[in-house]
Amino acid sequence: xxxxxxxxxxxxxxxxxxxxxxxxxxxxxxxxxxxxxxxxxxxxxxxxxxxxxxxxxxxxxxxxxxxxxxxxxxxxxxxxxxxxxxxxxxxxxxxxxxxxxxxxxxxxxxxxxxxxxxxxxxxxxxxxxxxxxxxxxxxxxxxxxxxxxxxxxxxxxxxxxxxxxxxxxxxxxxxxxxxxxxxxxxxxxxxxxxxxxxxxxxxxxxxxxxxxxxxxxxxxxxxxxxxxxxxxxxxxxxx
Ligand code: UDP
Numbered sequence: 001x002x003x004x005x006x007x008x009x010x011x012x013x014x015x016x017x018x019x020x021x022x023x024x025x026x027x028x029x030x031x032x033x034x035x036x037x038x039x040x041x042x043x044x045x046x047x048x049x050x051x052x053x054x055x056x057x058x059x060x061x062x063x064x065x066x067x068x069x070x071x072x073x074x075x076x077x078x079x080x081x082x083x084x085x086x087x088x089x090x091x092x093x094x095x096x097x098x099x100x101x102x103x104x105x106x107x108x109x110x111x112x113x114x115x116x117x118x119x120x121x122x123x124x125x126x127x128x129x130x131x132x133x134x135x136x137x138x139x140x141x142x143x144x145x146x147x148x149x150x151x152x153x154x155x156x157x158x159x160x161x162x163x164x165x166x167x168x169x170x171x172x173x174x175x176x177x178x179x180x181x182x183x184x185x186x187x188x189x190x191x192x193x194x195x196x197x198x199x200x201x202x203x204x205x206x207x208x209x210x211x212x213x214x215x216x217x218x219x220x221x222x223x224x225x226x227x228x229x230x231x232x233x234x235x236x237x238x239x
Contacts, residue, residue: 006230009048009124011151012039013144013161016085018218020057027057027088035218036092039129041225043098048124050154051131053089054143055081061139075139079106082143086133087111099128105137105146117153124154144202152209159211160227161198162218167236168195184237197238206238213238 014035021028043049058081064074086102093100101123102112112133113119123130135146144161151159168190171179187207190197197203197215206213216223216235227234 004230005042005045005047005228007047007157007228009050009154009156010042010228011050011052011147011154011156011159012224013052013147013159014054014089014218015143015163016054016056016058016081018162018164019053019085019088025057027085031219032088032092034221035089036096036098038218038221038224039093040096040098041222042228043127043129045225045228046127047228048127049129050120050124050150050156051086051089051129052143052147052150053082053085053131053133055079055085055135057081058084072139075141076106079134079137079139082135083108083112083133086131089131093129099126100131101128102131102133105132105134120150121154130154142199142202144198145205148198148202148205148209148211151211152205156211159206159213160224161213161215162224163215164217164219165215166217166220166223166234167215168197168238182236183233184239187238190238 019027019031021031055078059077061071061075061078065071083104090100090102103115103120104112105115107114120130132150135141135143147159167181169179169181173179214235214237216227223234
């Protein structure tokens with residue numbers, strides 16, 4: 001690692017929906033390519049990168065329930081959807097000559113490794129990008145909670161939540177033109193102002209374990225790199 005980087009080990013959370021691009025479903029090759037380039041830039045700096053990917057572009061347990069699919073069954077379907085996304089990211093990162101491992105919370109040894117914390121840490125130490133798939137392996141959780149949990153387990157310095165907006169705002173910037181972005185905010189203020197950052201389980205896990213979160217715009221070229229280099233104005237830091 002060079003002295004240019006603020007963080008040594010990061011956990012990057014990407015939503016499935018973001019991977020879908022403007023369509024809102026499936027996987028957009030343009031987005032995949034852009035994300036891979038952004039990730040490569042930080043790996044090349046010597047930063048250890050772990051990724052948690054969502055599955056919302058393919059399936060969500062809650063939406064399944066609305067079409068008559070049992071919630072638990074639907075949640076497992078959602079978890080399997082994250083494996084598909086993880087494999088797509090893996091393939092794209094490998095095109096950029098990065099070493100990668102997909103580790104799944106649900107065993108499927110023909111396509112990826114089972115998640116074993118010590119092995120995950122070892123992969124990271126060796127400079128491999130580790131993509132955590134299948135969420136926590138448990139229904140009723142989200143991939144935000146997975147991101148918080150895995151970040152704590154592998155002792156990441158920060159959770160970087162890549163979204164389509166460049167941080168946490170005083171109000172919804174799509175609806176309120178006067179909304180302004182926080183550059184930094186405390187966990188307590190987020191609770192008090194009822195701001196939406198992550199689901200509460202994920203958020204509480206981060207707070208209780210003193211794990212900072214940065215919400216930033218993953219679609220803004222170079223933003224991830226700038227954050228890693230210590231430009232705090234790229235998103236909202238929650239501590
Ligand atoms: N899911 C789950 N347990 C987990 C993580 C995910 O049951 O630990 C299921 C849940 O149904 C969720 C779906 O997988 O809706 C996809 O994950 P998520 O909604 O977090 O994806 P994102 O919104 O980030 O695309």
